[in-house]
Amino acid sequence: MSLFKRKNIPTEVKSPATFSQGSLAELALRVIHDGVVITDGAGVIKFLNPAAVVMTECGSIENALGLDYDLIIKIESKEKREFLKEENPLIVSMSSFKALENFECILVSSLSDKRIPVSLSIIPVGGAENNRIITFRNIEKExxxxxxxxxxxxxxxxxxxxxxxxxxxxxxxxxxxxxxxxxxxxxxxxxxxxxxxxxxxxxxxxxxxxxxxxDNRMTPHLVPVEMISLTKRLSDEYAARFKEAGLNYVFGSHTNELMNSAHQIPQVAYSFVDTDFTREIIANLIDNAIKYSKAGGAVYVNAKGDGDHVLVSIADTGIGIPAKDLPHIFQKFYRADNSDTRTIGGTGLGLYLVKQRVEAMGGKIWAESTFGKGTTFYVSLPRISSEEYEKRMIAINNENQGGQQ
Amino acid sequence: MKIMVVEDDAALREIYSIRIAAEGYEVVSAGDGEEALAMAVREKPNLILSDVMMPKISGFDMLDILRSTPETASIKVIMMTALSADDQRERGERLGADRYLVKSQVGIEDVVNIIHEVLGDGANQDQAANVNPAQ
Missing domain, CATH: 1.10.287 (Helix Hairpins)
Structure with a gap:
């Protein structure tokens, strides 16, 4: 919260000694550059400051009072994408009474098409009215x-x-x-x-x-792909490396319960991915599995359709990740700090890049690990139907007059 | 067999030239596309290993001119680039490069194997084939 951190309060504002505590607070809200909106439990606007009026372009305080908050506060993702209603952090936070802290997004003006990058916070303050305080700070300069x-x-x-x-x-x-x-x-x-x-x-x-x-200079070039065979092809390239490291490599079956359903039936699962990104993702996760495993262990790679997602998993029986480190492994330069890992070379950027690439393709990545037993990484990507795949393949083949394959 | 190395960085040019010469090839080298075109006509190499990003004439433009000049049209060409973007690779392939390599994905030994493979004179052809599988 930066409410009281502003340094550039206009100098013409004087605060005579006659101001009460309450009116001092009001004065502060009037001059700060952060937008502040207060709603009741139903999301109806009860208060807003001049900065909020300017940033949302709602005209005047009087215009906005009594309106639903979502009529004047509209946001897009940082990448300027519209949120689905159920994924919109503003709407989710407002309807669930959960706090939202310094969420970076784009504030879209309700009047013109002006877009301001903001850090958005929502604080439920409880009380009889179940008030919520919504603040947004312009972060263009940052x-x-x-x-x-x-x-x-x-x-x-x-x-x-x-x-x-x-x-x-x-x-x-x-x-x-x-x-x-x-x-x-x-x-x-x-x-x-x-x-x-x-x-x-x-x-x-x-x-x-x-x-x-x-800074979005590397954007995925998405093509329709059958993910099970692509995953197999990419991980099979490591057969020699697995052998060299004394690791047993298994594709398509898994020790983990999550993965063992229907792995006997030859499956197809189509997705819309960048093949270079996918290659980097799988290479990096397999590299890790090899680096953090001892000879005699095993690496299990699997890919399968899972509802409307394709789930790729890479599991090892290596040294595992301590529970306290697990939430941080996708951060830049974060290394689990113990004697085992210090001797293992890495740039500290690998998993961060993997996460960036997965998310750029609309996917999710997470890891499960038991320290001393092994780690499983899961990559979940949006799945497309075989009809959708056929349709897109035909379009691409028409474009390429025969295509590459 | 004669190989021409085209690379604007003098150190990398020397490294590639020495390593490739160690395979028993005769090696000539050029520092930009313009010099390379003149040398290609004069020296008639069997294969050109060229960087894409170069001053004066880029690797792509050089390749385009090589392919449209009768004396040089059949020379094997391996392009190397720092860019991995698909459209760049497509451009290289459309212009008739025999191979299109991304520098960060291949080491010098891979390049040596790929030269043998493209010229069809190597013992390591199976190994080289794994380095750059078709997309």
């Missing part, structure tokens, strides 16, 4: 700063990638007996340097991807 920062990181990563690639390249020439002769000790040192340069290269690549996904 977002601009954020995007400038993103651009800086993007440029910096891009500039650094070329020299890193040449360091890695020269080290690989030094290590290759076809191109150089070195002694055994030098070989050890250069091998470590080569691995570090590869790590650095991955870090810059991931950073670039993060900036591209963050």
């Amino acid at each position: 977002l601009k700063e954020e995007s400038e920062q993103t651009e800086f990181i993007s440029t910096a990563s891009h500039e650094m990638r070329t020299p890193v690639a040449s360091i890695e390249g020269y080290l690989s020439l030094a290590l290759n007996p076809q191109t150089a002769t070195i002694d055994e000790r030098a070989k050890g040192y250069l091998t470590s340097a080569h691995e570090a340069s590869q790590h650095l290269g991955r870090l810059f690549r991931d950073l670039l991807d993060v900036t591209k996904l963050d």
